[in-house]
Amino acid sequence: MNRKLTAALLIGAAVLTNVASTMLSSIFHYPDVSKQSTDSVLAAFRASQGPISLWFTVMAFAAALFVPIAIGVGKLSARPVMRIAVVVGIAAAVVQVIGLMRWPLLVPRHAADAAGTEPGIVATAHDSFDTANLLLGTIIGETCGHLLTAAWTVLVLAALTRAGAGRWFTALGMASAVLITAGVLSPLDLPAVGTANFIGYALWGLWLIAFAVLLLRQPRTTNTTIRPHRARHALRA
Numbered sequence: 001m002n003r004k005l006t007a008a009l010l011i012g013a014a015v016l017t018n019v020a021s022t023m024l025s026s027i028f029h030y031p032d033v034s035k036q037s038t039d040s041v042l043a044a045f046r047a048s049q050g051p052i053s054l055w056f057t058v059m060a061f062a063a064a065l066f067v068p069i070a071i072g073v074g075k076l077s078a079r080p081v082m083r084i085a086v087v088v089g090i091a092a093a094v095v096q097v098i099g100l101m102r103w104p105l106l107v108p109r110h111a112a113d114a115a116g117t118e119p120g121i122v123a124t125a126h127d128s129f130d131t132a133n134l135l136l137g138t139i140i141g142e143t144c145g146h147l148l149t150a151a152w153t154v155l156v157l158a159a160l161t162r163a164g165a166g167r168w169f170t171a172l173g174m175a176s177a178v179l180i181t182a183g184v185l186s187p188l189d190l191p192a193v194g195t196a197n198f199i200g201y202a203l204w205g206l207w208l209i210a211f212a213v214l215l216l217r218q219p220r221t222t223n224t225t226i227r228p229h230r231a232r233h234a235l236r237a
Contacts (some may be wrong), residue, residue, distance in 0.1 A: 006072030016062035066093035085155035092148035105148010176204035
């Protein structure tokens, strides 16, 4: 891992996530579709199963990029908090991949069974979908994903602040982390929570791209660790 590869992965993750989210919103009304009845969700999935599965796979791939991203970013500071950030970043990638990949791997079977005429099979399909949606989606993919993503962002900022990270960079990252964390309240259907979470991820995407640009502006060094005097030059607004 080097700074150019890390920057490329940061941009790639941000772009792929936003493209996939836009496409899923257009063809599947995701994530609002999750508020509909199980039968409606599965019917909507069947109507565009191929494209929906494809874009969830793309989104999962973008999430998986945070394994090498966490490792690459971890080389920017030797502080203990950054070592924690690496572990948290990898964990965030894993839980989000698990949550997202249920759509192309598990939901096609549930959707097919739910379209049958046998009441027992249909009921089982609905129950299986609801269980997977709760455990793999709401709890693992979303709740854990929101918390770990926000935590990784805050830990990275904490590791880089003394290394000279600019105030605007820190403020943008912290704002996105706070709004992303609000997503854990989504199951409660509280007003504005969904909007706050959406804005949080939009800001976070901008923060990732800004992070990449700052890395590309960093002067070449012989060390993989960014030292304070060099980071001031690279990461100051």
